[in-house]
Amino acid sequence: MEAHAVNPWVAIAYLIAGICFILALRGLSSPATSRRGNRYGMAGMAIAVVTTLLTHVPLTAPSTPAGIEHAGLLFDFATLSEILAAIAIGAVIGLTTARKIQMTAMPQLVAAFHSLVGLAAVLVGVAAFYNPAAFGILEAGGLDILKGSRIEMGLGVAIGAITFSGSVIAFAKLNGNMSGAPILLPARHAINLAALLAIIVLVSLFHGDTPHLFWGIVALSFVIGFLLIIPIGGADMPVVVSMLNSYSGWAAAAMGFTLHNTAMIVTGALVGSSGAILSYIMCRAMNRSFISVIAGGFGAENGASGGEAKEQRPWKRGSAEDAAFLMQEAENVIIIPGYGMAVAQAQHVLREMADLLKKHGVNVKYAIHPVAGRMPGHMNVLLAEANVPYDEVFELEDINGEFAQCDVAFIIGANDVVNPAARTDKTSPIYGMPVFDVEKAKTIFFVKRSMGGVGYAGVDNDVFYMDQTMMLLADAKKMVEDINKALAD
Amino acid sequence: MDFVSILSIFVLACFVGYYVVWSVTPALHTPLMAVTNAISSVIVVGALVASAAPGSPLSKWLGLGAVMLASINIFGGFAVTARMLAMYKKKDKPASRETK
Numbered sequence: 001m002e003a004h005a006v007n008p009w010v011a012i013a014y015l016i017a018g019i020c021f022i023l024a025l026r027g028l029s030s031p032a033t034s035r036r037g038n039r040y041g042m043a044g045m046a047i048a049v050v051t052t053l054l055t056h057v058p059l060t061a062p063s064t065p066a067g068i069e070h071a072g073l074l075f076d077f078a079t080l081s082e083i084l085a086a087i088a089i090g091a092v093i094g095l096t097t098a099r100k101i102q103m104t105a106m107p108q109l110v111a112a113f114h115s116l117v118g119l120a121a122v123l124v125g126v127a128a129f130y131n132p133a134a135f136g137i138l139e140a141g142g143l144d145i146l147k148g149s150r151i152e153m154g155l156g157v158a159i160g161a162i163t164f165s166g167s168v169i170a171f172a173k174l175n176g177n178m179s180g181a182p183i184l185l186p187a188r189h190a191i192n193l194a195a196l197l198a199i200i201v202l203v204s205l206f207h208g209d210t211p212h213l214f215w216g217i218v219a220l221s222f223v224i225g226f227l228l229i230i231p232i233g234g235a236d237m238p239v240v241v242s243m244l245n246s247y248s249g250w251a252a253a254a255m256g257f258t259l260h261n262t263a264m265i266v267t268g269a270l271v272g273s274s275g276a277i278l279s280y281i282m283c284r285a286m287n288r289s290f291i292s293v294i295a296g297g298f299g300a301e302n303g304a305s306g307g308e309a310k311e312q313r314p315w316k317r318g319s320a321e322d323a324a325f326l327m328q329e330a331e332n333v334i335i336i337p338g339y340g341m342a343v344a345q346a347q348h349v350l351r352e353m354a355d356l357l358k359k360h361g362v363n364v365k366y367a368i369h370p371v372a373g374r375m376p377g378h379m380n381v382l383l384a385e386a387n388v389p390y391d392e393v394f395e396l397e398d399i400n401g402e403f404a405q406c407d408v409a410f411i412i413g414a415n416d417v418v419n420p421a422a423r424t425d426k427t428s429p430i431y432g433m434p435v436f437d438v439e440k441a442k443t444i445f446f447v448k449r450s451m452g453g454v455g456y457a458g459v460d461n462d463v464f465y466m467d468q469t470m471m472l473l474a475d476a477k478k479m480v481e482d483i484n485k486a487l488a489d
Numbered sequence: 490m491d492f493v494s495i496l497s498i499f500v501l502a503c504f505v506g507y508y509v510v511w512s513v514t515p516a517l518h519t520p521l522m523a524v525t526n527a528i529s530s531v532i533v534v535g536a537l538v539a540s541a542a543p544g545s546p547l548s549k550w551l552g553l554g555a556v557m558l559a560s561i562n563i564f565g566g567f568a569v570t571a572r573m574l575a576m577y578k579k580k581d582k583p584a585s586r587e588t589k
Contacts, residue, residue, distance in 0.1 A: 011490075014534075017531070018502070021528045021531070022505055022506075022509060024524055024528060025506075025509045025510060025513065025521070025524070025525070026509050026512070028513045028514070028517045028520060028521050028524070029512045029513055029514060030514060031514070031516065031517065031574070031577035031579075032579075034517060034520065034574045034577070035571070035574050035575070037524075038520075038524060038567060038570050038571050038574055041524055041527060041528055041567060041570075042567050044528065044531075045527070045528065045530070045531065045533075045563055045567070048531055048533070048534055049533060049534070049537065052533075052534045052537040052538065053537060053541070056537060056538050056541040056542070057541045079540070079541055079549075080541075082540065082553060083537060083540050083541065083553065083556060086540070086553045086554075086556040086557040086560065087556060087557070087560045088560075089557050089560070090556070090557045090558065090559065090560020090561040090562075090563070090564060091560055091561075091563075091564040093561045093565070094560060094561040094562065094563065094564030094565030094566070094568065095564050095565065095568050097561070097565050097569075098564070098565045098566075098568035098569035098572060099568065099572070101569060103573070106519055106523075106569075106573075109565075109569065110519075110522050110523060110526060113523075113526045113527075113561075113562050113565060113566055114526060116530075116558045116559070116561055116562045117526065117529050117530055117532060117558075117559070117562055119555075119558055120530070120532050120533070120536060120555040120558040120559045120562075121532050121535075121555075123536065123539075123551045123552070123554050123555035123558070124532060124535035124536050124539060124551075124552070124555050126548075126551050127535075127536075127539035127545075127547075127548035127549075127551040127552045127555070128535070128539065128548075130545050130547050130548045130551075131539065131542055131544050131545035131547075131548035131549075133542075133544060134538060134539060134542030134543075134544060134545070134548065135535075135538060135539075135542075148492060241522070242522070245522050245525055245526065245529075248526065248529045249525065249529050251529075251532070252529045252531060252532045253499060255532055255535045256495075256499075257495055257499070258535070259534065259535055259538065260490050260495060261534055261535075262498055263531055263534065264531050264532065264534055264535070265495060265498050265499045265502060266498065266502040266505075267528050267529060267531045268499075268502075268529070269499055269500075269502030269503040269505070269506050270502060270505070270506040270509070270510075270525065270528070271506075271525040271526075271528065271529040272503070272506070273503050273506030273507045273510055274506060274510045274521060274522075274525045275522075275525065277507065277510045277511065278510075278518060278521070278522065281515075281518075368516075370515065375518075375519055375522065376515070376518035376519060376521075376522065377515060377516060377517060377518030377519035377520070377521070377522075378519055380515070380516040380517070380518075380519065381519045381520070381573050381576070384573070384576040384577045384578070385576050387576075387578065389578055389579055389580035390516055390577050390578065390579065391579055391580050392580065393516060395515050395516075
């Protein structure tokens with residue numbers, strides 16, 4: 001335990017880093033303070049890194065782990081330059097990616113970043129296993145790793161490995177390298193449960209001299225991460241990405257326990273709760289239990305039953321000119337964007353449409369459902385990217401009362417979130433999900449590629465067939481461009 | 490530090506996290522994920538300890554690998570968050586008022 005008897009200033013530096021991270025999240029309570037919050041985050045990270053470098057690069061370390069001799073070394077520039085080189089390589093890759101990434105691809109990017117945190121946690125855990133003295137986790141006799149540290153380390157490595165392989169699958173599904181459809185193995189729950197139990201047993205059994213048991217934890221955890229995510233469908237990815245976010249935090253916290261490092265523990269707790277809360281918010285917005293999302297299979301069972309066997313009902317087709325005419329005459333227009341808008345990259349033309357309408361004196365608002373897009377808040381970022389002011393964008397509960405006074409509801413690329421069946425039809429798979437009351441609007445324009453496809457949940461939508469609804473069947477971007485042309489005339 | 494004091498810090502931090510995250514506006518949930526992602530790379534501390542320690546070349550190289558992975562995340566995560574946050578603008582505010 002000697003190695004943990006660090007200089008109090010070092011402990012305080014890590015504490016300050018932890019506080020900076022809390023302030024970073026606090027800043028996100030409003031867009032106005034968010035940029036300062038992000039700078040707090042960077043400051044916290046800089047403090048943590050510099051403190052670690054100062055205390056651990058050989059011979060500047062105030063506490064020498066027992067059994068390691070580095071007398072005679074002055075200042076190990078070779079080690080320092082290797083570390084700085086590793087940081088520089090990471091910085092170049094990270095900054096280039098951050099600059100180039102498209103906003104629509106943000107969910108994939110976040111999944112990819114999660115996988116890196118997971119893999120880094122695994123590497124750190126393995127490094128600690130092979131050099132426990134450096135981490136100060138050797139028993140007094142110097143023969144085995146401390147019991148408590150073994151458990152913390154084992155859990156950290158397991159969570160890290162699950163985060164890694166789970167995030168790789170989530171990335172592949174979001175990025176289209178892999179079909180978004182759920183892959184259902186027979187007896188998958190039994191397999192997962194058995195693997196999970198095996199991991200727990202291994203964590204309690206392994207010792208410093210049993211590398212095979214330790215590697216067993218790593219291997220099993222990689223497999224379980226993979227198995228956990230493959231049965232989950234594409235539309236449930238917001239929950240998965242949030243959950244993996246949470247795991248990456250718990251992995252960091254477990255490593256923080258091993259290292260007795262306040263900054264890591266505080267961060268781990270923050271990130272862990274953040275991801276957990278976001279998963280909860282997403283599940284609530286879909287009125288599904290977390291367990292049912294994680295169990296997977298949604299979209300596989302429903303897709304088959306709901307897609308066909310619907311009687312033909314009459315519906316009206318509108319044109320871009322109809323939409324332009326009715327919207328410029330309107331007083332209030334509410335735009336409801338969904339994932340389809342993101343796929344068609346229609347956010348910029350949509351903002352142009354809103355600008356043209358505002359010139360005609362129309363009051364335009366955007367309504368965003370919590371599960372719109374492929375990650376929490378995704379639609380808000382896309383609209384922000386298209387220069388939509390954030391005070392024109394409203395959440396479900398804030399705007400739902402306004403549809404009764406609204407002349408036109410303009411639905412673009414959304415479907416399930418405006419389906420009244422969620423309120424009325426107890427047999428519907430989306431029953432109980434909070435939805436927009438669009439049917440209260442005087443006129444509804446529904447931009448959709450064709451009448452054939454139904455929403456992700458595979459249910460028909462009564463809004464298509466209402467008297468006040470006009471279907472605008474085309475690619476979202478093309479349709480809005482045509483409306484803009486008509487509005488400009 | 491003994492286990493109980495570390496556990497206390499952890500439990501209290503969970504509570505802080507719970508209240509702080511609920512105060513985050515839903516419009517900023519994507520930047521929240523990006524920034525939590527960046528700060529969870531504080532795992533770099535463990536990676537630095539491993540790469541700086543003498544005694545095991547294997548641990549050192551694993552540590553350096555982890556330093557590189559975590560750095561991708563740190564720089565990429567904060568940069569992409571900053572890029573997103575710069576896009577959130579209020580109505581009728583000139584762009585020049587925005588901080589970079």
